[in-house]
Amino acid sequence: MTTHDTRPGSTGGADTPGPLYGGPDDDYTPEQLAALPPEELDRLGARYDGVEILHVEPGPEPGSPMEKRAVRQVGLLFALAGLSAFAFCVVYAGAGWFLPDWQWELGSSTFSTLYTPLLGLFMALAFTFFGIGLVLYTKKLLPHETAVQDKHDGSHFDRVTTGATLIGGLHNSGLKRRKLLTRSLVFMGGGLGLMLVAPLGGLIKNPNRGNPLGTTEWAEGVRLVRDDGTPIRPGDQVPGSLETVFPAVPGGNHLSDAATMLIRLRPAQQAEAVPRAGQEDFGYGDYVAYSKICTHAGCPVSLYEQETSRILCPCHQSQFDVTQGAKPIFGPATRSLPQLPITVDDEGFFVARSDYIEAVGPTYWNRERI
Amino acid sequence: MSTTNPQSDTQLDEGARRSRWSRRPAEGTPAAAARARRRSKQRRRLANVAGLMAGLVLTGALYSTLAPGAQAAPEGSESSAEAAGRELYERSCISCHGENLEGVPNRGPSLIGVGEASVYFQVHTGRMPLVRQQAQGPDKPAIFSDEEIDQLMAYVQANGGGPVLPSGDLRDGDLAAGGELFRLNCSSCHNFVGEGGALSSGKYAPSLEDSNDLEIYAAMLSGPENMPVFGDNQLTPEDKRAIINYVQTITDMPDPGGAGIGRIGPVSEGLVIWVVGVAALLFGIFWMGSKA
Amino acid sequence: MARTATAPGAPKTLAGRAALEVDDRLIVAGPLRRTLNKVFPDHWSFLLGEIALYSFVILLLTGTYLTFFFQASMTEVTYDGSYAPLRGVDMSIAYASTLDLSFDVRGGLLIRQIHHWAALLFVASIIVHMLRIFFTGAFRRPRETNWLIGVALLVLALVEGMTGYTMPDDLLSGTGLRIISAIILSIPVIGTWAHWAVFGGDFVGDLIIGRFYIVHVLLIPAIILGLIAVHLLILVKQKHTQFPGPGRTEHNVVGSRLFPTFAGKATGLLLVVFGVCAALGGLVQINPVWLWGPYNPAQVSAASQPDWYVMFLDGSTRLFPAWDIYLPGNYNIPALFWPTLVLPGILFTLLALYPFIERKLTGDTASHHLLQRPRDVPVRTSLGVMALAFYVVLLLSGGNDVIADKFDISLNAMTWIGRIGLIILPPIAYVITYRICLGLQQHDREVLEHGIETGVIRRLPHGEFIEVHQPLGPVDEHGHGALAYGGAPVPKKMNQVGGARRAIRGFFSPIEEPAAVQLEQAGEERGLASTDPQRELTSSGRPAEGGRPSEGGRPSEGGRPSEGGRPSEGGRPQEPRD
Numbered sequence A: 001m002t003t004h005d006t007r008p009g010s011t012g013g014a015d016t017p018g019p020l021y022g023g024p025d026d027d028y029t030p031e032q033l034a035a036l037p038p039e040e041l042d043r044l045g046a047r048y049d050g051v052e053i054l055h056v057e058p059g060p061e062p063g064s065p066m067e068k069r070a071v072r073q074v075g076l077l078f079a080l081a082g083l084s085a086f087a088f089c090v091v092y093a094g095a096g097w098f099l100p101d102w103q104w105e106l107g108s109s110t111f112s113t114l115y116t117p118l119l120g121l122f123m124a125l126a127f128t129f130f131g132i133g134l135v136l137y138t139k140k141l142l143p144h145e146t147a148v149q150d151k152h153d154g155s156h157f158d159r160v161t162t163g164a165t166l167i168g169g170l171h172n173s174g175l176k177r178r179k180l181l182t183r184s185l186v187f188m189g190g191g192l193g194l195m196l197v198a199p200l201g202g203l204i205k206n207p208n209r210g211n212p213l214g215t216t217e218w219a220e221g222v223r224l225v226r227d228d229g230t231p232i233r234p235g236d237q238v239p240g241s242l243e244t245v246f247p248a249v250p251g252g253n254h255l256s257d258a259a260t261m262l263i264r265l266r267p268a269q270q271a272e273a274v275p276r277a278g279q280e281d282f283g284y285g286d287y288v289a290y291s292k293i294c295t296h297a298g299c300p301v302s303l304y305e306q307e308t309s310r311i312l313c314p315c316h317q318s319q320f321d322v323t324q325g326a327k328p329i330f331g332p333a334t335r336s337l338p339q340l341p342i343t344v345d346d347e348g349f350f351v352a353r354s355d356y357i358e359a360v361g362p363t364y365w366n367r368e369r370i
Numbered sequence B: 001m002s003t004t005n006p007q008s009d010t011q012l013d014e015g016a017r018r019s020r021w022s023r024r025p026a027e028g029t030p031a032a033a034a035r036a037r038r039r040s041k042q043r044r045r046l047a048n049v050a051g052l053m054a055g056l057v058l059t060g061a062l063y064s065t066l067a068p069g070a071q072a073a074p075e076g077s078e079s080s081a082e083a084a085g086r087e088l089y090e091r092s093c094i095s096c097h098g099e100n101l102e103g104v105p106n107r108g109p110s111l112i113g114v115g116e117a118s119v120y121f122q123v124h125t126g127r128m129p130l131v132r133q134q135a136q137g138p139d140k141p142a143i144f145s146d147e148e149i150d151q152l153m154a155y156v157q158a159n160g161g162g163p164v165l166p167s168g169d170l171r172d173g174d175l176a177a178g179g180e181l182f183r184l185n186c187s188s189c190h191n192f193v194g195e196g197g198a199l200s201s202g203k204y205a206p207s208l209e210d211s212n213d214l215e216i217y218a219a220m221l222s223g224p225e226n227m228p229v230f231g232d233n234q235l236t237p238e239d240k241r242a243i244i245n246y247v248q249t250i251t252d253m254p255d256p257g258g259a260g261i262g263r264i265g266p267v268s269e270g271l272v273i274w275v276v277g278v279a280a281l282l283f284g285i286f287w288m289g290s291k292a
Numbered sequence C: 001m002a003r004t005a006t007a008p009g010a011p012k013t014l015a016g017r018a019a020l021e022v023d024d025r026l027i028v029a030g031p032l033r034r035t036l037n038k039v040f041p042d043h044w045s046f047l048l049g050e051i052a053l054y055s056f057v058i059l060l061l062t063g064t065y066l067t068f069f070f071q072a073s074m075t076e077v078t079y080d081g082s083y084a085p086l087r088g089v090d091m092s093i094a095y096a097s098t099l100d101l102s103f104d105v106r107g108g109l110l111i112r113q114i115h116h117w118a119a120l121l122f123v124a125s126i127i128v129h130m131l132r133i134f135f136t137g138a139f140r141r142p143r144e145t146n147w148l149i150g151v152a153l154l155v156l157a158l159v160e161g162m163t164g165y166t167m168p169d170d171l172l173s174g175t176g177l178r179i180i181s182a183i184i185l186s187i188p189v190i191g192t193w194a195h196w197a198v199f200g201g202d203f204v205g206d207l208i209i210g211r212f213y214i215v216h217v218l219l220i221p222a223i224i225l226g227l228i229a230v231h232l233l234i235l236v237k238q239k240h241t242q243f244p245g246p247g248r249t250e251h252n253v254v255g256s257r258l259f260p261t262f263a264g265k266a267t268g269l270l271l272v273v274f275g276v277c278a279a280l281g282g283l284v285q286i287n288p289v290w291l292w293g294p295y296n297p298a299q300v301s302a303a304s305q306p307d308w309y310v311m312f313l314d315g316s317t318r319l320f321p322a323w324d325i326y327l328p329g330n331y332n333i334p335a336l337f338w339p340t341l342v343l344p345g346i347l348f349t350l351l352a353l354y355p356f357i358e359r360k361l362t363g364d365t366a367s368h369h370l371l372q373r374p375r376d377v378p379v380r381t382s383l384g385v386m387a388l389a390f391y392v393v394l395l396l397s398g399g400n401d402v403i404a405d406k407f408d409i410s411l412n413a414m415t416w417i418g419r420i421g422l423i424i425l426p427p428i429a430y431v432i433t434y435r436i437c438l439g440l441q442q443h444d445r446e447v448l449e450h451g452i453e454t455g456v457i458r459r460l461p462h463g464e465f466i467e468v469h470q471p472l473g474p475v476d477e478h479g480h481g482a483l484a485y486g487g488a489p490v491p492k493k494m495n496q497v498g499g500a501r502r503a504i505r506g507f508f509s510p511i512e513e514p515a516a517v518q519l520e521q522a523g524e525e526r527g528l529a530s531t532d533p534q535r536e537l538t539s540s541g542r543p544a545e546g547g548r549p550s551e552g553g554r555p556s557e558g559g560r561p562s563e564g565g566r567p568s569e570g571g572r573p574q575e576p577r578d
Helices: A030-035 A038-048 A065-094 A110-141 A156-173 A179-203 A267-272 B008-018 B030-044 B050-071 B080-092 B115-124 B146-160 B175-190 B213-222 B237-252 B266-289 C002-006 C014-026 C029-036 C044-067 C093-103 C108-136 C144-166 C171-185 C191-199 C208-238 C258-283 C308-319 C337-362 C378-398 C400-406 C411-450 C514-522
Strands: A051-057 A144-150 A241-247 A260-264 A287-291 A303-305 A310-312 A319-321 A327-330 A342-344 A350-352 C076-078 C090-092 C252-257 C325-327 C331-333 C452-459 C465-470
Touching: A038 A051, A051 C252, A065 A110, A110 B266, A110 C108, A110 C258, A287 A350, B080 B146, B115 B146, B115 B213, B175 B237, B213 B237, B266 C044, B266 C108, B266 C258, B266 C308, C029 C258, C044 C108, C044 C208, C044 C258, C076 C093, C090 C093, C093 C108, C108 C144, C108 C258, C108 C308, C108 C378, C144 C171, C144 C208, C144 C308, C144 C337, C171 C191, C171 C337, C191 C208, C252 C258, C308 C337, C308 C378, C308 C411, C378 C400, C378 C411, C400 C411
Parallel strands: none
Antiparallel strands: A051 A144, A144 C252, A241 A260, A260 A287, A303 A310, A310 A319, A319 A327, A342 A350, C076 C090, C325 C331, C452 C465
């Protein structure tokens, strides 16, 4: 209050204290409050918050065996928590210093295998001991009180007065009468809203340009190669085998839609094979090639059961029969796996005769239109 | 067992016990040769132990003289192993696979062309002889001794022909490349870590946890039951060894992050969070809420 | 202010003076006292939501740590870290940095695992909390808003979990991402456009991990944080619900104050939740991405599943029949669309709207602060159990291949068990639950009317044997109890009414002497009734309406506003003072 200034035009205030909050401060002078013991003050404050302490069951008698036992228990737990925390630090920092190295590698020491479990164990013990100690503390050493707090419903007075303020403000704005303003505001709001959303348009791309969903890297004369890029001859596989093949293009083995299963049927399978109509010549001898991408949700289907001729998808258990043009015979898939037409080139290696004649992978809205 | 470890002999014994090699086969049989080769691989890893080199050379010599002899027995003159194998065959296999390995319709397939690899896999894993006709023969303790298996293998190989068992170190392959091949060719049925998985209509891909190297190799070579065949032109012997190296490394590997809970991912994790996590906390809050 | 500073009772200690300085500037003493005095009910089930809150705290802390090391990039690199089985393999930077985080950062694996376990716990505790709210009717007016926020939080938690699951770009999560891509594609009309917008092109592109990353670490956590804040503010404003019981009315909350009892327990719970997550994170391996391998669209593993909280959608997808709908013009709606988008849409909408549906059906528009016991609302309880049965069938079907494998059941049979179970189990669950509710209700009434079965058999003079019943209150001339059911648990054993010793404690074996229990019981004269004769029970449950315990107990007479005299709070104009 040393900046006190009462000259006219100055902003200094009067030296007399302003009113306090009123309410309780008017009811209880500082002198009165100072005369009350802390427990009374506590209860008094609680009453102002609508809380009444109905019953207090005091904690254990100071110095009683019960208290001593509880204190010992809680103290022990806190000490154990501290011990565990320090043990954590010792393991954490000591590994590779005075303890064996922590870094886990194939065939490295048992300690490195136990490093994470040890850290977790000590951290868990530290937290849990501390937590249990704290709960025991409140349960065994603190007084138990039963308190009741009042619940207030909304105040009618508040509603009416707040409503009046809002309505008054709205009325003063005159928006009801000034139609031009309302309309221009609506217009502006729409415009601004659109403007704020518009930059998200950067996310939008045309999925139909170049038909990326309907085509793959397979094309006429593209060789079927293994993961390591080696081409395949018809003599390489034995009957009853499956090989995952990729188009011989750069990065072909990481394309998301090109993986293909090259299957050599057993004679018995071949005998009962019923290819899809119009695709009878897609295979080559006893070889058939089907897309590995499930027509349901796009998982790689390759759980090939060579005796039952089924291919199972591990994600949703759709099952396809390779002797029936990879037709779905169980599960949620609806379409056959697309078949890749294959033949053998001049050098005796498998090549594709064309791209898949339908879109591979999961179904989508306009799939049939491409 | 892929590590350079002075205790590899103990480990070998463990591996032997796990793969149910209940007793030592007679020297000179292919299984024994394979076993010897396995041991020789273990020892080679102790390359600096000069004393073992002699054993290695000896074993190699033993193999090179005996193994081809067992396979290249001229037709007509049946070796003693084949004769014993025929006896075993006629006692235990003939009712389903026929008098001349030709198979019996609706009972058992022809064994012509399946080779000793298939015999080794089927009999050594206890899948054959079948107890009863079912969708898939379960693996169980082998009924035949290793010697008897060798005899059966010799008989079937001599009369039907087909893929033969490999020689040399079956884990002699690039670990990371084996992993890639495993994930591309095997994990779809056998799971990321060889835990196995369900197939259609009650069939399943078995866990690879307890399989020995030779069994895995023989399985790839022969394509037992519903497993596709991985011929040597498709997965080269080096590829197969790389895969075996990866599978066995992964199966033997400890889990650095604590208990592996089956290594099957979200299902067991979900079970643990409910049965352990949520249950523990429910117990906790129940205790907190109770009166002192 | 000057007055307090110089007034008697002005603080003399350093802490006190510091507090005064703070309050001089921020005026927090009033609000702080109100907060400290807030009364929390004692029932254990009120702590369920806190478990979710604390898991979220763990997620924020550990997640921040993980961002120091994780790089959300899909650029291909060749791994050269300390995990030998992948050395030399091409992978995305996201996957490589996850491996480095696990193997080359001291303690990184622990934090990563804690983060993942806490995520599983977060969703699980949200669901358990929600079940408690549902079955006790705590969502009723005026708490519909908080119910809606809760449902929103659940959905956000699922999306957050799903984006986090995708982060490491491993073979398992990549397969999940592939399915997400297929789901987006399956949306009618806009599917391909939506896919191109989300992925920036065809699957998989090189943007998606980066996009999911920012959604996972910023966008959704911020929304969740905001919603939690609103959730808690509304809770404080509306105050807790409570179970009916002695002295508990629609207009009060009985329990203990925040400080110190409840604060102690809540902090204890926070620490225990931390402890459980740390224990799981250290001792149980979760999502070992090094075993899964990097994502490659041509590779897959048997038993590929999402984390458990999305598993019910995987289950619905597995069970859904192969029904593509073909429309004129060669358009079609893929089968995938229904179980993955329509079904959860319906489920979550029903869940969100349930309070309003129930209000419409029952016509009960009143405010409720007292909870209901599930048995007293058999229809709601049965509906809940029915929904739960539906959910559990879907959840189990999400792991049906693992169940088939581990229990030697045919996979195809599991699918059919799921399909049939999904249709017939929920109604069965409804009927059974309904009957159980009615039975429990009836037993409550019976005990109130006839008293507790004592197990004492008496032979009457004419030879009839009867069991002696202990009435719970005054009886009429026929010996029937006059107590009405009040929605509170009815004691059904003699030791619950003090007629016998309380049970000896001990889980497997007794941990206390029977004599000590007797002694303790002898000196036990506690409870609301003993301190306040006015509040004695007139029924077994709630006391007569309007029995507000604090009425007349205020320090200031004449209806002074209770909140320090601010008219907005008290609502009544102050009386003129002298």
